[in-house]
Amino acid sequence: MDHFLYRDGALFAEDVPVAEIAAAVGTPFYVYSTATLLRHFRLFDEALQGTDHLVCYAMKAASNQAILKTLAEAGAGMDVVSEGEYRRARAAGVPGDKIVFSGVGKTADEIRTALTGGIRQFNVESEPEMEVINAVALDLGLRAPITVRVNPDVDAKTHAKIATGKSENKFGIPIARAREVYAHAASLPGLEVIGIDVHIGSQLTELEPFRLAYQKVAELTETLRADGHDIRRLDLGGGLGIPYTRSNEAPPLPVEYGQLIKDTLGHLGCEIEIEPGRLIAGNAGLMVSKVIYVKNGEGRDFLILDGAMNDLIRPAMYDAHHDIIPVIEATPGVEPQPYDIVGPVCESGDTFAKQRLMPPLGAGDLVAFRSAGAYGAVMSSEYNSRPLIPEVLVHGDQFAVIRARPTFDEMINRDTIPEWLA
Numbered sequence: 001m002d003h004f005l006y007r008d009g010a011l012f013a014e015d016v017p018v019a020e021i022a023a024a025v026g027t028p029f030y031v032y033s034t035a036t037l038l039r040h041f042r043l044f045d046e047a048l049q050g051t052d053h054l055v056c057y058a059m060k061a062a063s064n065q066a067i068l069k070t071l072a073e074a075g076a077g078m079d080v081v082s083e084g085e086y087r088r089a090r091a092a093g094v095p096g097d098k099i100v101f102s103g104v105g106k107t108a109d110e111i112r113t114a115l116t117g118g119i120r121q122f123n124v125e126s127e128p129e130m131e132v133i134n135a136v137a138l139d140l141g142l143r144a145p146i147t148v149r150v151n152p153d154v155d156a157k158t159h160a161k162i163a164t165g166k167s168e169n170k171f172g173i174p175i176a177r178a179r180e181v182y183a184h185a186a187s188l189p190g191l192e193v194i195g196i197d198v199h200i201g202s203q204l205t206e207l208e209p210f211r212l213a214y215q216k217v218a219e220l221t222e223t224l225r226a227d228g229h230d231i232r233r234l235d236l237g238g239g240l241g242i243p244y245t246r247s248n249e250a251p252p253l254p255v256e257y258g259q260l261i262k263d264t265l266g267h268l269g270c271e272i273e274i275e276p277g278r279l280i281a282g283n284a285g286l287m288v289s290k291v292i293y294v295k296n297g298e299g300r301d302f303l304i305l306d307g308a309m310n311d312l313i314r315p316a317m318y319d320a321h322h323d324i325i326p327v328i329e330a331t332p333g334v335e336p337q338p339y340d341i342v343g344p345v346c347e348s349g350d351t352f353a354k355q356r357l358m359p360p361l362g363a364g365d366l367v368a369f370r371s372a373g374a375y376g377a378v379m380s381s382e383y384n385s386r387p388l389i390p391e392v393l394v395h396g397d398q399f400a401v402i403r404a405r406p407t408f409d410e411m412i413n414r415d416t417i418p419e420w421l422a
């Protein structure tokens with residue numbers, strides 16, 4: 001459920017007409033709904049009621065500070081994967097002890113920044129990384145709290161680019177080697193081993209892969225405890241999928257996911273951490289774009305939009321489907337027609353949808369890409385020298401630009417000309 005609904009034929013973001021935002025900020029732009037963000041966060045939080053837990057929003061999904069602050073004020077922690085994300089979370093007011101540091105290749109500088117500024121834990125991805133965290137911690141006279149990310153060799157049954165829990169993926173350490181690696185960790189005086197971490201992939205639409213992974217984590221917890229490790233926190237990653245189409249997909253609900261966690265791990269008495277990203281932000285955001293031209297090709301009509309693959313890369317990168325809806329609803333009874341919906345970038349990959357049934361549209365009409373809140377704005381670029389598009393946050397009947405569109409001069413003047421060319 002989200003808060004982007006039609007009222008009298010016009011699409012609203014909560015209580016604000018989307019067309020009004022378009023008139024104020026220009027197109028294309030991203031718009032997020034505060035109520036939807038909070039609703040999704042609370043679904044997870046409530047799903048883990050009765051268990052000691054922290055929901056750490058995986059901020060790589062959508063990392064604008066206004067979004068972080070909205071979630072943090074509701075009680076969310078953050079899962080970060082880079083120093084930039086760590087600093088951004090801190091800038092948004094998130095305390096260090098609610099920030100978890102994930103990511104495959106943390107550098108010594110990143111580790112130092114997080115240890116100095118305060119960190120809930122590092123999710124360690126390899127033994128070399130473990131050694132570096134140990135060294136930096138000793139240098140600072142600190143002990144770094146860590147979990148080790150184990151790779152349970154489970155097929156997440158998702159798109160190959162976002163599956164992370166199979167043995168051929170670059171993530172974590174093989175679960176079969178866990179005892180050895182934990183023994184190594186326990187021997188390093190700069191580390192404090194506190195738990196286990198697992199994250200098997202993104203956009204999972206079934207619970208079964210989670211069940212298999214969490215059962216392995218439960219077994220491992222008992223084994224490691226028997227080896228003398230004080231395993232008291234389990235970080236279970238993110239990955240629960242969202243419906244990208246209204247009709248045929250129905251991924252499991254957070255409450256079912258929470259129940260699965262309780263069923264598989266509840267008996268261990270550990271503190272539970274989860275790191276959802278997509279499910280919190282995905283359906284809380286739209287990308288709104290304008291039709292520039294309707295081009296009648298041979299046997300097909302193209303809707304050429306002012307938004308492009310640099311603004312929303314998911315269709316080009318993951319063959320992702322986004323529902324695309326008119327901002328002004330079609331008059332009832334009007335026959336929909338198929339369009340290829342494309343952006344203006346000079347690549348055939350700049351195609352959002354092929355032969356998509358839409359009401360007849362003309363130049364100047366607005367369309368909204370649904371489910372664009374996660375892995376949308378954060379993955380945008382200025383390819384083709386198209387300035388980054390703005391982000392807007394709606395709260396009831398108010399809206400605010402939370403990242404402004406750079407002017408052409410701002411974009412161009414980021415380049416510097418070396419002296420020998422001046």
Ligand SMILES: *Cc1c(COP(=O)(O)O)cnc(C)c1O
Nearest residue numbers: 058102202238239275276277278
């Ligand atoms: C990407 C990622 C997440 C979030 O995944 P979603 O599918 O957005 O929920 C959580 N944890 C880690 C370690 C990740 O890399």
